[in-house]
Amino acid sequence: MPTNRFDFSRCSEVVARELIGITVLINGVGGRIVETEAYDQQDAASHSFGGQTPRNAAMFGPPGRAYVYRSYGIHWCLNFVCRDQGHGAGVLIRALEPTAGMAVMQSRRGLDNPRLLCAGPGRVGQALNIDASFNDLPLDEPPFQLLGRPGTEPVVMLTGPRIGISKAAETPWRFGEAGSRFLSRRF
DNA sequence: AGTATGATTGCCT
DNA sequence: GGCAATCATACTG
DSSP states (O other), X not given: OOOSOOOOOSOHHHHHHHTTTOEEEETTEEEEEEEEEEEOTTOTTSTTTTOOOTTTGGGGSOSSBEEEEEETTTEEEEEEEESSTTSOEEEEEEEEEEEEOHHHHHHHHTOOOGGGTSBSHHHHHHHTTXXXXXXXXXXXXXXXXXXXXXXXXXXXXXXXXXXXXXXXXXXXXXXXXXXXXXXSSOO
């Protein structure tokens, strides 16, 4: 049976891998996570790298909450806070295979093609109607729902360098499901 | 297929 | 004042 329990109190790389195949819903709308990226305080590409600031405070709070930030002044991006409190680590949700609330997501995105609904962090934000009010919210309570458990289904994992960053760009902390048509980009 | 560009805003140096 | 964990569109070859 599905569960809302998920162990976020581990390092971002492990959590990022285990999230592949997990379903995330917000108010019943969303899908299966097929692409993630790990970020960590020791990592020059992470928002938490320089220590805690008002913007990244959620990353330093308890694991298992959302960290939401504005990207390029335009998009809202969703992260899951992980590791131990105070460590400044999180996992960026980069792409979903849309499964629930397709019509709502199509309307929010202004597009029909399921393939492009949630293929990228900004698109996920728009499809799930994310904004700043979701920052720091616990992931095991409404409006969030996490379904499934790591290892329940066999997932062939792809690994590669993260996207859109300039520092630590060679660190292979991007993860995805092999063969998925819903990835933001090819690995 | 690949490369370029504008949109847009809050945070940090 | 500069920049950013992006996206859609409009080019080029």
